Amino acid sequence: xxxxxxxxxxxxxxxxxxxxxxxxxxxxxxxxxxxxxxxxxxxxxxxxxxxxxxxxxxxxxxxxxxxxxxxxxxxxxxxxxxxxxxxxxxxxxxxxxxxxxxxxxxxxxxxxxxxxxxxxxxxxxxxxxxxxxxxxxxxxxxxxxxxxxxxxxxxxxxxxxxxxxxxxxxxxxxxxxxxxxxxxxxxxxxxxxxxxxxxxxxxxxxxxxxxxxxxxxxxxxxxxxxxxxxxxxxxxxxxxxxxxxxxxxxxxxxxxxxxxxxxxxxxxxxxxxxxxxxxxxxxxxxxxxxxxxxxxxxxxxxxxxxxxxxxxxxxxxxxxxxxxxxxxxxxxxxxxxxxxxxxxxxxxxxxxxxxxxxxxxxxx
Amino acid sequence: xxxxxxxxxxxxxxxxxxxxxxxxxxxxxxxxxxxxxxxxxxxxxxxxxxxxxxxxxxxxxxxxxxxxxxxxxxxxxxxxxxxxxxxxxxxxxxxxxxxxxxxxxxxxxxxxxxxxxxxxxxxxxxxxxxxxxxxxxxxxxxxxxxxxxxxxxxxxxxxxxxxxxxxxxxxxxxxxxxxxxxxxxxxxxxxxxxxxxxxxxxxxxxxxxxxxxxxxxxxxxxxxxxxxxxxxxxxxxxxxxxxxxxxxxxxxxxxxxxxxxxxxxxxxxxxxxxxxxxxxxxxxxxxxxxxxxxxxxxxxxxxxxxxxxxxxxxxxxxxxxxxxxxxxxxxxxxxxxxx
Numbered sequence: 260x261x262x263x264x265x266x267x268x269x270x271x272x273x274x275x276x277x278x279x280x281x282x283x284x285x286x287x288x289x290x291x292x293x294x295x296x297x298x299x300x301x302x303x304x305x306x307x308x309x310x311x312x313x314x315x316x317x318x319x320x321x322x323x324x325x326x327x328x329x330x331x332x333x334x335x336x337x338x339x340x341x342x343x344x345x346x347x348x349x350x351x352x353x354x355x356x357x358x359x360x361x362x363x364x365x366x367x368x369x370x371x372x373x374x375x376x377x378x379x380x381x382x383x384x385x386x387x388x389x390x391x392x393x394x395x396x397x398x399x400x401x402x403x404x405x406x407x408x409x410x411x412x413x414x415x416x417x418x419x420x421x422x423x424x425x426x427x428x429x430x431x432x433x434x435x436x437x438x439x440x441x442x443x444x445x446x447x448x449x450x451x452x453x454x455x456x457x458x459x460x461x462x463x464x465x466x467x468x469x470x471x472x473x474x475x476x477x478x479x480x481x482x483x484x485x486x487x488x489x490x491x492x493x494x495x496x497x498x499x500x501x502x503x504x505x506x507x508x509x510x511x512x513x514x515x516x517x518x519x520x521x522x523x524x525x526x527x528x529x530x531x532x533x534x535x536x537x538x539x540x541x542x543x544x545x546x547x548x549x550x551x552x553x554x555x556x557x558x559x560x561x562x563x564x565x566x567x568x569x570x571x572x573x574x575x576x577x578x579x580x581x582x583x584x585x586x587x588x589x590x591x592x593x594x595x596x597x598x599x600x601x602x603x604x605x606x607x608x609x610x611x612x613x614x615x616x617x618x619x620x621x622x623x
Numbered sequence: 624x625x626x627x628x629x630x631x632x633x634x635x636x637x638x639x640x641x642x643x644x645x646x647x648x649x650x651x652x653x654x655x656x657x658x659x660x661x662x663x664x665x666x667x668x669x670x671x672x673x674x675x676x677x678x679x680x681x682x683x684x685x686x687x688x689x690x691x692x693x694x695x696x697x698x699x700x701x702x703x704x705x706x707x708x709x710x711x712x713x714x715x716x717x718x719x720x721x722x723x724x725x726x727x728x729x730x731x732x733x734x735x736x737x738x739x740x741x742x743x744x745x746x747x748x749x750x751x752x753x754x755x756x757x758x759x760x761x762x763x764x765x766x767x768x769x770x771x772x773x774x775x776x777x778x779x780x781x782x783x784x785x786x787x788x789x790x791x792x793x794x795x796x797x798x799x800x801x802x803x804x805x806x807x808x809x810x811x812x813x814x815x816x817x818x819x820x821x822x823x824x825x826x827x828x829x830x831x832x833x834x835x836x837x838x839x840x841x842x843x844x845x846x847x848x849x850x851x852x853x854x855x856x857x858x859x860x861x862x863x864x865x866x867x868x869x870x871x872x873x874x875x876x877x878x879x880x881x882x883x884x885x886x887x888x889x890x891x892x893x894x895x896x897x898x899x900x901x902x903x904x905x906x907x908x909x910x911x912x913x914x915x916x917x918x919x920x921x922x923x924x925x926x927x928x929x930x931x932x933x934x935x936x937x938x939x940x941x942x943x944x945x946x947x948x949x950x951x952x953x954x955x956x957x958x959x960x961x962x
Contacts, residue, residue: 606690
C-alpha cells in the first residue's frame with residue numbers, strides 16, 4: 260500500500276521534471292515570435308509593427324509584388340504598448356513606427372539597430388531639415404515617415420476672435436466649448452509654451468505654474484479627449500480643440516467651418532520615424548521596405564492616404580500645389596522655428612509630471 | 624524598464640506545488656479505483672491557479688517592491704500621499720535650492736496630497752449611489768416580471784437580456800452620441816421647446832451609464848429568487864387575512880433577501896471598480912479609482928506599475944471585506960450563490 264503511494268509520487272515527480280525541462284526557457288534561447296499570421300517569421304518576410312490606419316495598405320501589396328517579400332502586419336495603439344511588446348518578444352518585429360521621443364529612449368536603452376544606409380539610397384529624398392533630428396542627432400537609427408504639429412482646431416462659426424495664441428483656451432467666452440487633449444505631455448506642453456517655458460522643462464516651479472493654469476481652466480473645459488476630438492469637432496460639439504495637425508486635416512476635410520492654427524507662442528513639432536529593433540531577424544528586408552517607402556511615388560501615395568506632412572521632398576514636388584498651398588500640412592518655416600521637439604523625460608522626472616497631471620485630473 | 628524575472632527558487636516552488644498536486648490526483652484515482660469527480664475538477668483548479676491565484680500573487684509582489692525588485696512600502700505611502708514618489712524623485716539639492724528661494728512645499732505643489740484616498744472615497748460613494756438606484760429600480764422590475772398574473776413578464780425578461788448581447792463599451796459609446804449637445808435626446812428636447820440641456824460630460828452622465836450597465840445584475844438575482852418562491856405562501860398569507868402590502872412585507876420581502884444580497888454584490892463590485900465608462904461619459908473630467916489604476920498601468924514610467932499594484936491590492940482587500948460581510952446575510956447562497 261505504502262509502496263504504491265511512493266511509486267505514484269515518484270512518477271508524478273518525474274512527470275513534473277519533464278514538464279519543467281520542457282517549459283523552462285533555456286539560457287540564450289529566443290522567445291518565439293508572436294505573429295498573427297501563418298507565414299513564418301523569417302525568410303522572405305518582414306514583420307511590420309505600425310499604428311492602426313497609418314499606411315496605405317496597397318503600398319504593402321506593391322512591395323510584395325515587386326520584391327516577393329511578404330509583409331506581416333501587426334498594429335499597436337500607444338507608444339507604451341509598442342515599447343512593452345518590442346521588449347517582451349525579441350525578434351518579432353523588423354520595422355517599427357514609434358514617436359520621436361520614444362526613439363530617443365529606445366536608442367538610450369540599446370533597443371535599436373543601426374540602419375545600413377547603403378541599402379536605403381532613397382534616403383536622399385528626405386528634406387534636409389529633418390535629417391539629424393534632436394532624437395537621433397547623427398541619424399544612425401531612424402528615417403522620418405511622417406511629421407506634423409500640435410495646434411488649435413477651431414470652428415470659424417463659433418469663434419470670432421483671432422486664434423493666434425494659446426491664451427484663447429483660457430478665454431471665459433468659450434467656457435464649456437473647449438476640448439483638451441487627455442495626454443500628459445501634450446497638454447502640459449502647450450500650457451508651458453503659453454507661459455513662455457520650454458515643453459521639455461524639468462523645473463518644478465514651471466511645472467507647478469502650468470498645473471495651476473490647467474486647474475484654473477478645468478471648469479471651462481468641455482472634455483478631455485484624444486481620439487474622439489476630431490469627430491466631435493466635425494459634429495460641431497465645441498468651438499476650440501487642441502489637436503495634432505493630422506487630426507485637424509481629417510476634420511477640416513469633413514467640415515468646411517473648421518480651421519487650424521499653430522499659436523504664436525510656439526508648439527510641438529513631431530516626427531514619426533521608422534526604426535529597426537536591435538533584435539530584428541530580417542534587417543535587410545526591413546531596410547528594403549524603408550527604401551521602398553522613401554521612393555517618391557510611394558511616399559506620395561502614403562501621404563495622400565494618411566494626409567499628414569511628408570518628410571519626402573521629392574514626393575512633395577510630385578504632389579505640387581495641393582500640398583504646398585495647404586498651410587496646415589505645409590506650415591511656413593517661421594512657424595516651425597517657434598516649435599519644439601519633445602524630448603524623452605527620464606522616469607524620475609516623469610513621476611513629477613504624473614503627480615501634477617493627477618492633480619489636474621482630480622480637480623473638481 | 625526592468626524585465627520581471629521569476630527567481631530560480633520560484634521554479635522549484637512551482638514544481639513542488641505541481642508535484643504535490645499530481646500526487647494528490649494520483650492518490651484520489653487510487654483510492655476511488657478510477658476517475659471520480661476530483662479528477663474532473665483538476666482542469667478548473669489548474670485554470671484558477673493560472674489565471675486567478677498567480678496573477679493575484681503577482682499584484683501583491685509588485686505592490687511590495689520597487690521597479691528593481693527590492694522590498695519597499697513606498698507604494699502604500701504613495702497611496703496615503705500621492706506626492707510621496709514625486710518628492711522622492713526630486714534631486715535633494717534641487718529641492719533645497721527651491722526652499723532657499725523661499726518657496727514652500729505647497730508653492731511647489733509637492734505638499735501632501737490625498738488624491739488617491741479622495742478618489743477611493745468618491746468611487747465608493749458613486750458605487751453606493753449606483754447600487755441604491757439599481758435596487759430601487761430593479762426590485763420593482765423583478766417583482767413585476769415574476770408576477771404570474773402579468774402576461775408580459777417573460778417578454779420583459781428577454782428585453783432585459785437583449786442589450787447584454789452587445790458589448791458594454793459599444794452601448795456606452797452609443798449613449799455618448801445620444802446624450803451629446805447635438806445628440807438625439809437634445810434634438811427632441813429642442814423640438815419639444817424644452818431647450819438643450821447639458822447631458823454629457825458630468826457626474827450625472829457617469830452615474831446614468833453605471834446604472835444602465837449594471838441594472839441587469841440587480842434585476843436577475845432578485846427575479847430568480849422571486850420566481851422560484853412558493854406562490855402558495857403568499858396565498859396562505861392572503862387567506863389568513865393579510866392585505867397585499869402585508870403579504871409583501873411579511874412574506875415576499877424576507878424570502879427575497881438572498882436575491883437582494885446577491886444583486887447588491889453583483890452591482891457594487893463592478894461599480895466600485897468602474898473605469899472607462901467614467902472617461903467616456905464624464906469627458907475625462909470625472910476620475911474614479913479604476914481610472915486612477917488604469918492611468919498608473921498605462922504610464923511609461925515603470926515606478927507607476929508598482930503604485931498601481933498597491934492601489935489594486937487595497938481595492939481587492941476592500942472588496943473581499945465587503946464580500947465577507949455580505950456572506951453573513953446569505954449563508955446558503957440562495958441568491959445565485961455569487962457571494
